[in-house]
Amino acid sequence: MAVESAIGSKDLWSGAGNPVPGLIEALGPDMVVVGAEVERYCRDWHGDVTTGAVAVVRPRTTEEVSLAVRAIRSLGLTIVPQGGNTGLVLGGTPDAPASQVVVSLERMTAIRRIDADDFSAVVEAGAILQDFKDKVEDAGLYFPLALGAQGSCRIGGNVSTNAGGINVLRYGMTRELVLGLEVVLPDGSILDGLSTLRKDNRGIDLKQLFIGAEGTLGIVTAAAFKLAPPAEKVATALLGLGALSDAITLYRRARRDCCDLMSAFEFMPPIAFTLAQEAIPDLAMPMSADYPAYVLLEISGSGLVDIEDLMHRFLEGVLEDGLVLDGVVATSRSQARSLWLFREGMNEGQAKRGPHLRTDVSVPLSRLPEFVEQAEAAIAARLPDCTCVSYGHVGDGNVHLNVLPPSGLSRDEVAERIYTAKHVVNDVLDSFQGSMSAEHGIGRLKKPDFLSRVPATQLHLLTAIKRAIDPSGIMNPGCQLNSSADS
Known part of the structure; x- marks a missing residue:
């Protein structure tokens, strides 16, 4: 199959009729999904929105992603890049079924390299986050990105949305974990920036353009990450407080006493327990659900640090001062997991109650x-x-x-x-001069609220970057910014 000559010599589709034969001719039937199977790529994670697409393209390599981009571009169609389709703002959900092709990275799952001495790894965009974390753990290291959807979300989506999660407090968001990226650009060319250098001050850091861009500037096909030593010792506590304001005071104390060993500090309302048990009926209550506010605190470390002693000494002080009214400390990994299930299960419980406003x-x-x-x-x-x-x-x-x-x-x-x-x-x-998107991104869902608030100078710069890298507007049109036709 002479893919490059077919793409380079003619337009495979003039805009009338069915473009699918042109896609199949250019890329082969194994790469192109059509018909009823397309629907599962066109439904958002919560099932609130179902759309459609011309087809779904599933490349296996970076070179095939490049060919796919060239073919789709030649056909006059546009591209919606997609990872695990677990996003919450419709960033990977097509909204123009007659002109958009979903490019799914789900087949690109290889972990290309884990280097224990360099504390780094290179992984393809379609790898599931949990699978990657497990492989890193097998190598005696730790990848700290942790999300509720980590069993199904994929690395490319984590990078493209600058995912946050429960370990941001200690390790930062995805942006702070990325050392380098490989990206297929809108013209099909490949940006090979998979360096694992910690210090590289050779001008503008191009990888930062694609982190959080939600596929509007190119398709992330692989990422180089920095890794950390494994947290061999973990202490987890669920604490009952007299008010949410006490959580800020408690956090300040924990930040001072536990320093950078604090890896998570989550707050929850009493209804969290009800919602979690609606989703997981056999989840046993670890303590009274009558306190006005709760904090899930975790500290972790390795080596010579005595994490258990640190947790007990810290709690002894805040209990004595009346800042914490009650609490329970996990005595095993399974108990710690049960405590975290309340934090995760409350999300499932909300979903079971039907459509609702989800803010971030x-x-x-x-x-x-x-x-x-x-x-x-x-x-x-x-x-x-x-x-x-x-x-x-x-x-x-x-x-x-x-x-x-x-x-x-x-x-x-x-x-x-x-x-x-x-x-x-x-x-x-x-x-409060806050942000309406802390960690989920803008996508299509939050675009109107974003565009109505973004300062004119910032919007000008964002639009200029988009036009410079994607002048034809084929990459995820309508996500974050208006498409060129709407501008």
């Missing part, structure tokens, strides 16, 4: 309790029949303030409440 905002750390209080009060005033569920990452000011409509409403009534709740939360957020 950030405010200055010191103002987090104030923001939650004001936003929840505003929701109660406008939507008294809805339930607020506020939780998140205290150490980085990231709040997921979700709003659950009551049961028994029609689809339109639910949609109306979600729309109203979003604007109520965003209005409060604006007064």
Whole structure:
């Protein structure tokens, strides 16, 4: 099959009729998915949105991604890059079925290299995060990115959305873990930047353009990551507090006493336990669910550090001072896992209650309790029949303030409440000068709210970068920024 000559010598599709034969001619039937199988790539993770696409292309190598981009471009179609399709803002969900092709990286799963002496690894974009973490652990190292969806999300999506998760406090977001990237650009050329150098000051750091870009500038096909020593000793505690404001005081104490050994500091409301048990009925309560606020604290380390002693000495002090009212410390890995299941299970419990507002905002750390209080009060005033569920990452000011409509409403009534709740939360957020996307990205879902708030100078720079790298606008059009036709 003379793919390059076919692509280079003619347009395979003029814009009329069916472009699928042209895709198959250029790429072969093994790479192109059509028909009913396309649907699973066109449904968002929560099942709220189902769309369509011309086809799905599933390359196995970076070179095949390059060929696919050239073929799709030649056909006059556009590209929606996709990893595990676990995103929450419709960044990988096509929205123009007649002109978009999904390029799925799910076949590119190779871990090309793990270097224990260099504390680095190179992995392809389609590798599932948990699989990669397991392989790194087998090599005696640790990859700290940890998400609720890590059993199904893929490395390319983690990079393209600059994923956060529960370990940001200690290790930073994905951006801070990436050493280098391999990217297929909109013209099909390949940017080979898979360096593992820690220091490289040769001008602008190009990889940063693609981290968090959600596939709007190119397709990430592989990434080089820095690794860490394994956390051989972990102490996990669930703590009951008298108020959410106490969580900030507790965090300040933990940051001082536990220093960089603190790897997670999550806050949850009492309803978290109810929601988690709705999703996981046999999940046993570890302590009373009557406290106004809860913190899930984890410290970890290796070598000569006595993590258990550090946790007990820290808790002894904050209990004596009355900052913590009650708590439970896991005595085994299975018990620690059970405590984390409440944090993870509450998300499943919310999903079981049906469509709801899912926010991902950030405010200055010191103002987090104030923001939650004001936003929840505003929701109660406008939507008294809805339930607020506020939780998140205290150490980085990231709040997921979700709003659950009551049961028994029609689809339109639910949609109306979600729309109203979003604007109520965003209005409060604006007064705190916060961000309406802390870790999930912009995608298509948050684009209107993003574009209505982004400063003109910033928008000008973003648009200029997009036009310079993707002048034809074929990469994930309509994600983050308006497509060229809408500009």
